[in-house]
Amino acid sequence: MDPNHLKKKLLEQYDGTDLEDLDGLEEVETCQGSVFNIKSEDKLKFYLKNQEKAVECLISDLKLVKGIGNSKENKLKLDGYNNLEDLQNHPRFGRAAGEVLSMIRSYDAQTIASILCERYSQSHPQMLNTCSFTDIEDFIFMDIETLGLKNQPIILLGEASISSDKITVNQYLLKDLNDEPAVLAAHLDSMNDNRVYVTFNGRSFDVPYIKDRLNYFQIDHKLDHHHLDLLHFSRRFYGNHLPNCQLTTIEEHLLGMERVEDVPGSLVPDFYKTYLETDNIGPLIPIIEHNRDDIISLARIISRMNEQID
Known part of the structure; x- marks a missing residue:
């Protein structure tokens, strides 16, 4: 669907709906203030090599x-x-x-x-x-959405963990731009020393971006965790077999998944700014769903890779 048509449709569909009405939304307290978290769960069988x-x-x-x-x-x-x-x-x-x-x-x-x-x-x-050699609960699947490629706020930080054939996704959302320090603090609260990042281009983008924003707000941090960046693994595993190694291409060919009404990362700033200008949560919905899909796909892809090397 054309992005402008999608945006118009969402503005009409969610007119009069409050952010607090979203399923799974809860308020989380951090040392930097409170932040909205959208919590969801899905079944997931995660494969680890013996x-x-x-x-x-x-x-x-x-x-x-x-x-x-x-x-x-x-x-x-x-x-x-x-x-x-x-x-x-x-x-x-x-x-x-x-x-x-x-x-x-x-x-x-x-x-x-x-x-x-x-x-x-x-x-x-x-x-x-x-x-x-990693406890399954210590994997943290992470993806961020931002208002730009550099020196702009992180508007949504999504992370997920696995336990008992279930993946739990937490998405820390900026209801307005003043919430960013609390979003960053919420992420730090989940990062113990044993955590292992699983991302898609997160070694080059997501983690350095988070560090830059933490430094901007003068928040102490230590984000030097072991990191598995699936973009690089995907190029090695599938580069000769797929048209490209974009996440959506890998999803389609490896997982049989096709996204509907997806908003690409390049349009996230426009949709989020429309939310701020209109106070209508409609344009937030595809951003949240896009981020959540990205995170769950990370878990499914690395699980499939673990099967392949066994």
Whole structure:
């Protein structure tokens, strides 16, 4: 549907409806004041590779030891060094192999990620093995909507977590532009040390943007969490098979999902400004739904990727 027609339709449909009438809306108190949260739940079966299988995959990768590449690994395996345990007996690489093996057997996602980052890109399939060392409740699927690409307010910050075959989405919404510090504080409140970000281009956009806004409001933060950016994994997994690696394209081909009356991110500022100007919540609805769909898709896509590497 043409965006202007959609906007007109929504303004008519929601005329006289208050923000407080939205399903799942609650007020959340933070150290920066109160903020509206739209809470929703969906069923979701989330797949994680068995931890012992992940360990086996990691310790069979001799390239995790500095100085070993593909050809050296092949030669070492021909000589009987089939995994890092065997490699501990090697005169040159034994000590380093033991150190890497010890880090893997810490069963700590952040520690294992630090080894992998030294040897591989952030999109290497081995990085997905860190999922197996993360409690399912510690994944945080996150996406933001903003009024611009830089130095503009975050108008909606959506995040989700999983437990018991259920995904719970919390969407912190600016009812007006004064609420942004409270939105940021609500997100910080959910970020304990064990959290693992799952985003789509969040390493380049969402997380740096959040940090910039926190700095702007002089809010202390420590957002250096382990981060799985599905844009980069998607390019590696599906880049040769799909027309492009946009999230909606991946949804369509991988999940069989097609969005209806979706508002692209480029039109979010226009729709939100119309909400502010008219005091009509209609233009907010597709922004909220777009953000929620993005977040749930993140969980479904990484679950599918985990199945593929098993």
